Structure formats: C-alpha cells, structure tokens
Amino acid sequence: MITGSIVALATPMEESGAVDWPALEKLVEMHIEKGTDSIVAMGTTGESATLDTKEHLSVIAQIIKWVDGRIPVIAGTGANSTSEAIHLTQQAEKLGADAALLVTPYYNKPTQEGLYLHHKAIAENAKIPQILYNVPGRTAVDMLPETIARLADFENIVGVKEATGDLERGAEVIRLVGDRMAVYSGDDETAYALILAGAKGNISVTANVAPAQMHALCEAALRGDDEQAKSMNDALMPLHNAMFSESNPIPVKWALHEMGLMGPAIRLPLTPLSIELREPLRNILSQFNLV
Numbered sequence: 001m002i003t004g005s006i007v008a009l010a011t012p013m014e015e016s017g018a019v020d021w022p023a024l025e026k027l028v029e030m031h032i033e034k035g036t037d038s039i040v041a042m043g044t045t046g047e048s049a050t051l052d053t054k055e056h057l058s059v060i061a062q063i064i065k066w067v068d069g070r071i072p073v074i075a076g077t078g079a080n081s082t083s084e085a086i087h088l089t090q091q092a093e094k095l096g097a098d099a100a101l102l103v104t105p106y107y108n109k110p111t112q113e114g115l116y117l118h119h120k121a122i123a124e125n126a127k128i129p130q131i132l133y134n135v136p137g138r139t140a141v142d143m144l145p146e147t148i149a150r151l152a153d154f155e156n157i158v159g160v161k162e163a164t165g166d167l168e169r170g171a172e173v174i175r176l177v178g179d180r181m182a183v184y185s186g187d188d189e190t191a192y193a194l195i196l197a198g199a200k201g202n203i204s205v206t207a208n209v210a211p212a213q214m215h216a217l218c219e220a221a222l223r224g225d226d227e228q229a230k231s232m233n234d235a236l237m238p239l240h241n242a243m244f245s246e247s248n249p250i251p252v253k254w255a256l257h258e259m260g261l262m263g264p265a266i267r268l269p270l271t272p273l274s275i276e277l278r279e280p281l282r283n284i285l286s287q288f289n290l291v
Contacts, residue, residue: 004037078103
C-alpha cells in the first residue's frame with residue numbers, strides 16, 4: 001500500500017511550451033532526497049489537461065525511469081472518454097507505473113451508474129492497481145460514497161483520492177471502504193485530520209514546494225500524533241492557502257519559479273500568476289525560507 005506524502009508533481013516547461021526535461025529530473029531527485037513517499041506523474045498539478053497523449057506518456061515514462069524504483073510512481077491516466085482512459089492506463093502499466101490515478105470523467109457529467117461502468121471497464125481492461133479520484137470542484141461530477149463502495153469490489157481498484165475537503169464525507173468513505181481500499185486526502189488544508197481518521201496519505205500540491213515538511217506532517221498523522229500533526233498543519237496554512245490563490249497549478253508553478261526550480265512558463269489557457277499576487281506569494285515563501 002502506498003502511504004504518506006504523495007506529491008502531485010508540477011511539470012516544468014520551457015518558454016517555447018516544450019517540457020523542460022532537465023528541470024523535471026531535478027524535481028524528481030529533490031523529492032526523493034527530501035522524503036516524499038510517492039510521486040503522481042501527470043495529475044492535475046502536472047498540467048495533464050494541456051499535454052497531448054504522446055507528451056503525457058513521455059512524462060510518465062521519464063519519471064518512472066528517473067525514480068528507478070526508489071519510491072512508487074502513480075500515473076495520472078484519467079479522461080472523460082472511457083476508451084482514452086483505458087488506453088492511458090494500459091500504457092502506464094506497460095511503462096512500469098506502480099499505480100494509476102483516475103479522475104472522474106469531467107465535463108460530460110455522467111450518472112453514478114455511468115461512473116461505475118466507466119471505472120469497471122478500466123479495471124477489467126488493465127491490471128495495474130487503480131486509485132479513483134473524486135474532485136467535483138473541477139470535474140462538475142461527484143462520485144458518491146455508495147458508488148465508491150461498489151467499485152471497491154474490484155481487486156485492482158485499491159484506493160480513492162477524496163478531494164472534496166469535507167471531513168465528514170471523507171470519514172463516511174473510510175467507514176464504507178476503509179477495510180477494502182486506501183483512502184487518500186486530496187485537500188492539503190484538511191489532510192492531516194483525514195489521515196488521523198484513517199486515511200493513508202495525502203496527494204499534495206503543497207508538497208511541491210515543502211516536501212520535507214509535508215512528509216513529516218503525514219508521518220505524524222499516520223502514527224496518530226494528533227497534537228503534533230495539527231501544530232505542523234497550522235504552521236503550514238499560509239503556504240496551503242497561497243497554493244490556491246488562483247487555479248492550481250498556476251500558484252505552485254510560480255512558486256517553484258521563485259524558488260529557482262523551474263522557469264515561469266505555463267501552457268494556455270493557463271497563465272502565469274497575476275502580477276498583484278506575486279509579491280504576497282514571495283513573502284510567504286520567504287517566511288518558510290524557500291526563497
């Protein structure tokens with residue numbers, strides 16, 4: 001089982017829009033050095049929506065190559081077309097990913113039965129361990145706990161990223177499926193509390209800029225040290241909030257640029273962080289000795 005601090009890795013880009021491969025490799029090495037427990041390649045924070053299929057799979061392949069088995073790599077393979085999601089998941093399996101992260105089909109707003117049949121089809125066509133990803137704020141569809149419970153019957157559906165930030169909702173999911181699959185938080189602000197309630201880790205945006213701190217926070221929560229976990233999370237709240245001053249991954253990519261870890265490039269329709277937000281972000285990074 002994959003546990004702990006799981007970074008939803010940002011994808012560095014050159015001004016031309018091409019992937020900045022040397023910067024990406026440096027990020028991978030930094031995360032391993034700083035204690036990140038697992039890497040998600042090509043999740044939302046990785047700008048999966050702006051890369052074509054060839055680029056998408058190339059990023060996954062390179063990250064798997066560079067990690068070289070030192071920590072698990074989870075490949076983002078979700079799509080709003082079931083056939084496309086199956087293809088990406090099968091390819092990730094061939095590339096050697098440890099698991100696949102499958103966001104609910106966005107934009108077309110399937111029914112709960114549609115969600116069930118979508119993930120059933122992927123599970124039946126790819127053996128790789130699969131983690132469901134429910135983030136209704138971005139997809140306009142909410143996978144209900146009852147649907148997650150139905151999907152837990154599939155042996156290779158091994159987890160769910162619950163990114164609603166609703167702790168009662170997360171606790172309900174843990175109650176329904178916690179003995180059959182791992183539940184992960186997808187909300188940095190509340191992740192420690194969900195882990196204390198039985199979740200196995202946090203798929204994190206903040207971990208991009210503070211990997212050691214997020215690893216330590218998840219470690220404290222996993223061992224049940226609620227006082228330390230809460231104290232560490234309270235201290236990190238300014239950073240959590242800053243990462244969502246605009247749509248993810250705009251702030252985190254600008255933060256990594258300020259830290260000297262990548263250039264400022266981001267692909268349309270995303271744009272660099274608004275000018276009026278740059279100085280406040282820089283000040284917060286400075287408070288954490290990150291710049």
